[in-house]
Amino acid sequence: MxxxxxxxxxxxNGPVSNNFGRTQYYFIYDDxxxxxxxxxxxxxxxxxxxxxxxxxxxxxSKAEIVITPQLGENAAAVLNAANxxxxxxxxxxxxxxxxxxxxxxxxxxxxxxKGYHGH
Amino acid sequence: MDTNLKIAVLSGKGxxxxxxxxxxxxxxxxxxxxxDCDVEEPNGHLFLKGPVLEAFDVDLPMPExxxxxxxxxxxxxxxxxxxxxxxxxxxxxxxxxICHSCGGCKVICxxxxxxxxxxxxxxxxxxxxxxxxxxxxxxxxxxxxxxSIIKKMMTTIPSGYETAIIDSPPGSACxxxxxIEDADYCVLVAEPTTFGAHNLRMxxxxxKVFNKPCGAVLNxxxxxxxxxxxxxMDNNVPIxxxxxxxxxxxxxxxxxxxVVEKDKELSESFAALLERISQEVQK
Numbered sequence: 001m002x003x004x005x006x007x008x009x010x011x012x013n014g015p016v017s018n019n020f021g022r023t024q025y026y027f028i029y030d031d032x033x034x035x036x037x038x039x040x041x042x043x044x045x046x047x048x049x050x051x052x053x054x055x056x057x058x059x060x061s062k063a064e065i066v067i068t069p070q071l072g073e074n075a076a077a078v079l080n081a082a083n084x085x086x087x088x089x090x091x092x093x094x095x096x097x098x099x100x101x102x103x104x105x106x107x108x109x110x111x112x113x114k115g116y117h118g119h
Numbered sequence: 120m121d122t123n124l125k126i127a128v129l130s131g132k133g134x135x136x137x138x139x140x141x142x143x144x145x146x147x148x149x150x151x152x153x154x155d156c157d158v159e160e161p162n163g164h165l166f167l168k169g170p171v172l173e174a175f176d177v178d179l180p181m182p183e184x185x186x187x188x189x190x191x192x193x194x195x196x197x198x199x200x201x202x203x204x205x206x207x208x209x210x211x212x213x214x215x216x217i218c219h220s221c222g223g224c225k226v227i228c229x230x231x232x233x234x235x236x237x238x239x240x241x242x243x244x245x246x247x248x249x250x251x252x253x254x255x256x257x258x259x260x261x262x263x264x265x266x267s268i269i270k271k272m273m274t275t276i277p278s279g280y281e282t283a284i285i286d287s288p289p290g291s292a293c294x295x296x297x298x299i300e301d302a303d304y305c306v307l308v309a310e311p312t313t314f315g316a317h318n319l320r321m322x323x324x325x326x327k328v329f330n331k332p333c334g335a336v337l338n339x340x341x342x343x344x345x346x347x348x349x350x351x352m353d354n355n356v357p358i359x360x361x362x363x364x365x366x367x368x369x370x371x372x373x374x375x376x377x378v379v380e381k382d383k384e385l386s387e388s389f390a391a392l393l394e395r396i397s398q399e400v401q402k
Contacts, residue, residue: 049202049217081207
């Protein structure tokens with residue numbers, strides 16, 4: 001099972017990014033072999049549609065679970081269409097959130113915000 | 120649209136009196152057309168009243184993917200500068216509200232799998248009030264951008280008017296730029312508050328980007344210190360008209376009346392305002 005988390009810095013002990021679509025990196029963790037990688041988010045500087053492009057990136061990385069503090073409606077539409085499960089993160093580092101997920105202590109993200117897109 | 124004088128009325132924030140100034144200017148002008156470009160909340164027709172004589176739909180082309188022809192090559196997704204397409208589980212998904220209707224995905228598709236359909240996003244209504252032809256742009260609730268409605272208003276309005284009054288949307292975003300692009304002159308309506316002066320600066324800077332001559336109408340003035348007036352004096356923005364904060368004016372507005380039909384002094388003020396703008400444009 002591959003798990004994706006938005007990350008501000010390339011550090012497994014770094015914080016979860018507060019913004020899914022415009023985060024700098026995604027932390028992609030594979031719990032079958034405990035390997036991980038950081039992928040750069042090309043969508044971070046998009047003028048618009050960052051959520052769509054970012055979610056596409058995460059789907060392409062074969063993540064089946066996403067852990068994030070919040071999510072915009074367009075990103076959610078992409079992740080839902082790809083049957084990605086979306087969990088809400090808790091305070092703590094990337095690895096601490098992976099552990100919380102494994103321990104069954106994270107809950108599914110219940111609310112989707114309208115996004116920050118605007119003209 | 121070929122008109123002698125095109126005046127855009129704008130302001131950095133809502134509620135300053137754009138429609139108040141624009142509707143009264145249109146009434147005082149000869150052979151005028153009034154274009155309500157405040158497509159998210161058009162209300163000029165509350166003052167320039169009349170039954171709807173005509174209505175035109177405004178549609179935008181939207182891509183639709185024929186899944187029988189699509190081979191998931193992903194070229195459309197990678198091409199789209201607005202990230203309006205995604206390829207998920209072997210299906211291309213279109214995000215209508217992000218799409219800018221550029222048609223690029225249709226051109227780039229090697230399989231000719233993308234067709235366009237027309238999606239209705241709003242309409243334009245025509246009314247007539249006394250000397251004024253009144254066009255109202257209306258964006259459907261939930262749509263992201265009314266710029267195409269404004270472009271259609273600007274390009275499809277018949278010619279032969281002496282004066283066009285463009286009632287712009289509030290703010291200084293893309294949609295406001297579309298509304299002032301064709302204007303000969305910009306009237307900036309401002310309130311006597313710090314917030315008002317801040318937003319006046321934003322629209323003033325916008326008119327400078329477009330190199331448009333402009334002047335200010337200071338609305339709801341009360342004789343006290345006025346940050347908008349100070350901004351105008353510091354930045355060489357001519358003050359075209361002062362409209363005082365008066366109970367009778369707000370009563371006229373509340374009942375949907377034009378002040379130029381109710382108050383002789385204000386009627387003369389608006390006539391002088393139009394004359395002043397004509398002179399400024401000819402300079």
